[in-house]
Amino acid sequence: MKKAVVLLSGGMDSVTLLAIAKQQGYHCHALSFRYGQRHSSELIAAERIAIQSEVDHKIIDLDLSRFGGSALTDENIDVPITPSEGIPLTYVPARNMVFLSIALAWAEVLAAKHLFIGVNAVDYSGYPDCRPEFIRAFEATANLATKAGVTGEAFEVCTPLINLSKADIINKGHELGVDYAQTVTCYQADPEGKACRVCDACLLRIKGFEVAGHIDTTRYR
Amino acid sequence: MKKAVVLLSGGMDSVTLLAIAKQQGYHCHALSFRYGQRHSSELIAAERIAIQSEVDHKIIDLDLSRFGGSALTDENIDVPITPSEGIPLTYVPARNMVFLSIALAWAEVLAAKHLFIGVNAVDYSGYPDCRPEFIRAFEATANLATKAGVTGEAFEVCTPLINLSKADIINKGHELGVDYAQTVTCYQADPEGKACRVCDACLLRIKGFEVAGHIDTTRYR
Numbered sequence: 001m002k003k004a005v006v007l008l009s010g011g012m013d014s015v016t017l018l019a020i021a022k023q024q025g026y027h028c029h030a031l032s033f034r035y036g037q038r039h040s041s042e043l044i045a046a047e048r049i050a051i052q053s054e055v056d057h058k059i060i061d062l063d064l065s066r067f068g069g070s071a072l073t074d075e076n077i078d079v080p081i082t083p084s085e086g087i088p089l090t091y092v093p094a095r096n097m098v099f100l101s102i103a104l105a106w107a108e109v110l111a112a113k114h115l116f117i118g119v120n121a122v123d124y125s126g127y128p129d130c131r132p133e134f135i136r137a138f139e140a141t142a143n144l145a146t147k148a149g150v151t152g153e154a155f156e157v158c159t160p161l162i163n164l165s166k167a168d169i170i171n172k173g174h175e176l177g178v179d180y181a182q183t184v185t186c187y188q189a190d191p192e193g194k195a196c197r198v199c200d201a202c203l204l205r206i207k208g209f210e211v212a213g214h215i216d217t218t219r220y221r
Numbered sequence: 222m223k224k225a226v227v228l229l230s231g232g233m234d235s236v237t238l239l240a241i242a243k244q245q246g247y248h249c250h251a252l253s254f255r256y257g258q259r260h261s262s263e264l265i266a267a268e269r270i271a272i273q274s275e276v277d278h279k280i281i282d283l284d285l286s287r288f289g290g291s292a293l294t295d296e297n298i299d300v301p302i303t304p305s306e307g308i309p310l311t312y313v314p315a316r317n318m319v320f321l322s323i324a325l326a327w328a329e330v331l332a333a334k335h336l337f338i339g340v341n342a343v344d345y346s347g348y349p350d351c352r353p354e355f356i357r358a359f360e361a362t363a364n365l366a367t368k369a370g371v372t373g374e375a376f377e378v379c380t381p382l383i384n385l386s387k388a389d390i391i392n393k394g395h396e397l398g399v400d401y402a403q404t405v406t407c408y409q410a411d412p413e414g415k416a417c418r419v420c421d422a423c424l425l426r427i428k429g430f431e432v433a434g435h436i437d438t439t440r441y442r
Contacts, residue, residue, distance in 0.1 A: 060284070062323075067326055092326075093327075095326070097322045097325060097367070101318045102319055104318060104319075105285060128366060128367060141318065141355065141359050144349065145318040146349060
């Protein structure tokens with residue numbers, strides 16, 4: 001059985017991603033990060049989903065709030081609730097590069113050749129590290145950076161959500177039996193995991209469910 | 222003054238690297254990792270050297286022993302003391318990719334455009350992530366992964382040691398006043414920082430000092 005490392009934040013995209021990787025026949029190892037984000041409810045969601053999905057799961061501690069520089073990792077920067085021009089304040093410097101690199105480290109030890117990441121370049125916030133050109137460059141670098149990439153089969157970064165709309169993702173998840181009530185999408189969920197309705201992540205989710213014609217079972221404040 | 226993030230392990234190469242970056246006029250921010258390595262004496266050395274060099278310094282916790290897979294991060298794998306064929310057991314999966322990615326995150330927050338890493342492709346252990354082709358690929362990826370890379374001046378990964386022999390590095394360090402007695406190179410230094418003399422890192426260091434014609438002031442067991 002092919003092995004994969006799946007980045008699992010606990011939000012709706014990554015949970016759909018895990019369901020897709022499982023459906024494609026991968027033996028999945030889910031990876032989450034306690035990176036100094038504003039709340040831990042998404043990690044609790046990730047843990048619950050990994051258990052329900054019967055996949056191996058690690059939460060790695062890496063405190064990016066030591067650097068700050070983002071509304072998600074710096075308490076002095078508020079999460080914006082109005083649309084911003086360009087790349088928003090919720091962008092976390094180099095986050096996907098860091099997360100994928102650590103996923104690569106785990107994959108090399110596991111002898112897994114596939115990394116799954118739920119990036120999306122359609123209904124997204126304009127983050128540079130969600131674009132296909134970043135993913136392809138990462139993959140090329142991974143194959144130069146590692147013993148397994150240099151001496152064996154190449155690593156592949158799988159992004160099955162990259163060209164889907166939010167509504168497409170939700171429809172796909174429903175087909176695969178994803179329980180979206182378990183997921184936490186909001187940038188500033190409260191300690192019980194209730195969402196704010198007003199941040200960019202909530203707005204994209206709400207619109208996605210409307211377009212898909214499904215009921216959003218997330219708990220809102 | 223140009224800013225740089227400098228990866229500082231506390232070993233002889235990275236300490237020479239910091240001296241070179243300072244000589245080149247960079248305002249340096251040194252970055253070390255408590256990554257599950259076998260001993261903390263190199264981190265104590267890094268801290269001492271950062272203080273003496275009067276540079277900002279962060280030690281980031283990221284426990285790569287959660288994955289294992291290397292003699293440096295897995296207690297069940299002994300540090301080899303005889304030369305091995307190919308890439309040795311001291312290779313830590315994706316370590317330079319992970320460390321550079323985290324350095325990139327800090328650099329983006331600092332508005333630094335230069336990352337310094339003490340990789341060397343002459344007197345080295347054959348690690349894939351010490352080669353120029355990896356460094357160039359990382360650089361290209363960094364400029365796609367980040368807001369600062371996409372919208373501003375490109376990031377550059379500076380590797381002033383990459384084509385130097387160990388003896389050249391030592392001679393350069395002496396010119397710049399580096400105190401090598403402060404550095405810890407050994408893969409399995411004891412709690413006092415005393416080196417083993419027999420691991421690959423010690424052997425390369427000892428030979429380098431012999432060729433350079435300098436006394437090695439490291440404390441050996």
